[in-house]
Amino acid sequence: MVRQARSEATRRRIIDSAIDLINEIGYPASGLADIIERAELTKGALYYHFESKEAVATAIIEEGMDTILDAFRSAGRPSSPAMENIVLGLFVVADAIKADSVAQAACRLLRTFGGFNPAAKAAYGILQDDLAERVTSAVEQGDLRSDVDAEAVVATVLASTLGAELVSSALSDGRDLRHRFALNLEILLPAIVAEESLGYYREFLARQSIRISPSKPQDGLTPRRTTAAP
């Protein structure tokens, strides 16, 4: 029992150190030796848990993606329109990424590996599927323009979201992620949303845009102030 706990703790240290390094200097520049040094472990200890640097990366991708998917999925509810769930989902994902170093590292790794790592490839697939599910619902609920193709909507939203994450990370170290998501949606909404619903979703988006990221889950529902977008 105790051995298991110690083993788990070691594994955790390796992953946390790798995450720190990936977020500080990027994956390519982080060597196994650096991870070992940062984690203050032996080479043997690391190889016991992970057979390669990429194995560490895979573990981080899986953990980070769990957080991101969880955020996107929990933001949506069957009692809310699917189009709202898409917009809200993106903002909740932005908050989750900003608040979680594992998710941040996972995003960097996704970009680094693309389709060359099975976990990364799977992650892109899952993101696309989750989005497709919501877009299909939005079509059923009549919120999408009748002259637009659901597949095209999914492709565009996915690409612009991933692109925004990349640019935000590169140019502002991830600080303006919410803002970039908002800018994307501002342009996309008229192209996607049915005319009779467009005014509503523009306002829904505007309201999301001016909210600041929520802090930790609220206790007695203390009120927060909203501020202007960065």
Add this chain to the structure above:
Amino acid sequence: MTEQVDRRADATRLQILQAAAHQFATRPYSQVNLDDILASADVTKGALYFHFRSKHALATAVIEHRAEHGWTEFQQLSTRGLSGLETMIDVAYLTAGSDIGEAQARAGLNLLESIGRFDGLQAKLLDVWVIGFAAMTRRAIEEGDVADRVDPEHAARLLVSMYLGLRQTSNLDEPETYIGDLESVWMLVLPGIANPERLAYFAGFIRRRSALAIKNAVPLRANNL
């Protein structure tokens, strides 16, 4: 070993509560008897009396069990990323959906009316809801959705009262009617609390919830058979 026993006891208690909820959801309190609950819970009389000394104690437990669950859902909704007023509307629709289709919710609220008044249970639970809604209303005022002339506690009390009254004057067994009535009362109340420039948005917000609620509703009697 004791941990296993505890878990089994908890499971049994839950089974009893669920069976009781089914009874209390569809019959008046006075007409529910413990034998019916025993039969559908598939527990012994001894097990039942171990957990609950009386029908009244059982009914109280059903109320409190549901209240706890409802409060958890409220907290989850409040961290979802929507505004205060949006959250309050979502809570109202969530409550309505559960009240329409879930025995635990229907029973909890029915019993609150039947037996809650004299033990202070009603007061205790409803106070919690009013406090929660008042906090939400304060948030909504800061966010500019609710007018700052509105007293948060008065608004909270009105909205909670509105829901409790509606389930008496409308018909929970007809989801489309009930949701329609919920929408009507909210649309009527909205101009009294919301800032005028937000009215059109919230009207849309409410209408969209109604449409989905009607689509998703499964009335209790249908799935109770």
